[in-house]
Amino acid sequence: MELITSTLDENDHRLLRRAIDLATENVTAGGGGPFGCVVARDGVILAEGKNRVVEDNDPTAHAEIVAIRTACSRLGHFQLEGAVIYSSTLPCPMCLSAILWARPAAIVYGASAEDAAAVGFDDAAFYAELSRDPSERKLPVLQALHAEALEPLRAWAKSPTRVEY
Amino acid sequence: MELITSTLDENDHRLLRRAIDLATENVTAGGGGPFGCVVARDGVILAEGKNRVVEDNDPTAHAEIVAIRTACSRLGHFQLEGAVIYSSTLPCPMCLSAILWARPAAIVYGASAEDAAAVGFDDAAFYAELSRDPSERKLPVLQALHAEALEPLRAWAKSPTRVEY
Numbered sequence: 626m627e628l629i630t631s632t633l634d635e636n637d638h639r640l641l642r643r644a645i646d647l648a649t650e651n652v653t654a655g656g657g658g659p660f661g662c663v664v665a666r667d668g669v670i671l672a673e674g675k676n677r678v679v680e681d682n683d684p685t686a687h688a689e690i691v692a693i694r695t696a697c698s699r700l701g702h703f704q705l706e707g708a709v710i711y712s713s714t715l716p717c718p719m720c721l722s723a724i725l726w727a728r729p730a731a732i733v734y735g736a737s738a739e740d741a742a743a744v745g746f747d748d749a750a751f752y753a754e755l756s757r758d759p760s761e762r763k764l765p766v767l768q769a770l771h772a773e774a775l776e777p778l779r780a781w782a783k784s785p786t787r788v789e790y
Numbered sequence: 791m792e793l794i795t796s797t798l799d800e801n802d803h804r805l806l807r808r809a810i811d812l813a814t815e816n817v818t819a820g821g822g823g824p825f826g827c828v829v830a831r832d833g834v835i836l837a838e839g840k841n842r843v844v845e846d847n848d849p850t851a852h853a854e855i856v857a858i859r860t861a862c863s864r865l866g867h868f869q870l871e872g873a874v875i876y877s878s879t880l881p882c883p884m885c886l887s888a889i890l891w892a893r894p895a896a897i898v899y900g901a902s903a904e905d906a907a908a909v910g911f912d913d914a915a916f917y918a919e920l921s922r923d924p925s926e927r928k929l930p931v932l933q934a935l936h937a938e939a940l941e942p943l944r945a946w947a948k949s950p951t952r953v954e955y
Contacts, residue, residue, distance in 0.1 A: 656951030735939020774900020786821030
């Protein structure tokens with residue numbers, strides 16, 4: 626890990642520490658999930674997020690999703706080119722994929738999926754679920770109406786007003 | 791696939807067809823992403839979603855995320871026990887993971903990740919990215935401050951007010 630961590634500087638540590646502080650605040654302020662996130666570009670914070678799953682009745686309201694949505698809203702764009710995502714814990718597969726869609730430059734994180742699993746979270750279990758062949762996943766995933774389902778994709782390919790993302 | 795598809799009935803087809811219609815409407819109504827989703831329980835629609843990434847400047851606003859957030863908001867709960875997610879195209883890894891967190895009973899979909907890739911979407915590429923070892927992913931993922939990052943997780947484990955999810 627020395628080669629990798631040596632690319633981070635004090636500014637990265639400051640921003641990651643802010644994400645960790647947000648995570649701790651979220652627990653101590655009322656029992657929210659112990660996760661925080663900072664989105665920054667050129668060392669300047671664009672947005673912060675805390676886990677709001679229980680508070681908002683929203684299973685997608687992980688710290689990273691909250692921070693990405695806020696940053697994109699402020700920028701008025703659906704991508705975060707050149708930004709760095711600082712997460713107190715390694716983003717779960719939902720958040721990692723959201724980050725891929727947002728197309729930032731890098732992710733910096735503190736605790737691992739195994740650390741989160743040790744206090745009861747399913748991040749590691751869901752990484753394992755996604756690594757399985759779809760036919761071997763625990764959640765049933767069934768396909769139907771394939772020919773009909775191609776129609777909207779074809780309409781998109783022909784649409785003169787589409788904006789690719 | 792015969793064994794799997796034979797477990798679906800006409801009601802499932804009706805709900806999946808609604809998701810496909812939402813996808814087509816989203817394209818024809820203004821160039822939005824060609825994806826729709828319906829969340830239903832016992833055959834009754836709890837919420838619908840269309841892709842709103844470009845419209846809302848929100849890279850997380852995939853049809854499934856929109857539908858899950860709406861369904862959970864209406865139910866006043868952060869899980870969708872017993873529900874079925876009907877998606878016009880196989881959910882991308884972000885949406886599949888969001889669905890895992892929401893804990894419904896099953897997913898039913900029409901088009902494949904490869905079908906989406908054929909018209910320019912990165913669903914299949916992102917499934918491949920997640921299947922790689924973290925050290926081999928294209929997006930740099932760097933770890934730091936591990937000991938500090940364990941603090942919020944420990945605070946959570948000791949919190950008497952935590953709500954597990």
